[in-house]
Amino acid sequence: MVKLRSDYKAPSCVVEEAFLNIDIHENHTVVTTRLALRRVDDAPFMLNGRDLDLQALRLDGVDLAKDKWPLTDGGLLLQDLPPEATVETVSICHPESNTALEGLYLSGGMYCTQCEPEG
DSSP, X not given: OOOOGGXXXXXXXXXXXXXXXXXXXXXXXXXXXXXXXXXXXXXXXXXEOSSOEEEEEXXXXXXXXXXXXXXXXXXXXXXXXXXXXXXEXXXXXOGGGOOSOOEEEEETTEEEEEOOOOO
């Protein structure tokens, strides 16, 4: 998919604080992310992700039921957030089988990341 600068839209939320915990196991990795968000407009906020198995989603410390997870083909689409919110996700990924060289992957026995902004 081609991304053009003219397609760029400013994010609907500012990330005021981010916490990331990466728990590496032999055949999978558990990633816990906690983001303190401040809304700047009413548009939905998208958390992009590929090849992740979402295990938990919390909004302001409250677990959301799995049938309420707003997953789309592009990622996690968060709508109607309060003016300030904390979003926490727990996901499983597989860097040992990630050959796309994107996100977290294992190369020559070393864990690497390739995370770039889009647009």
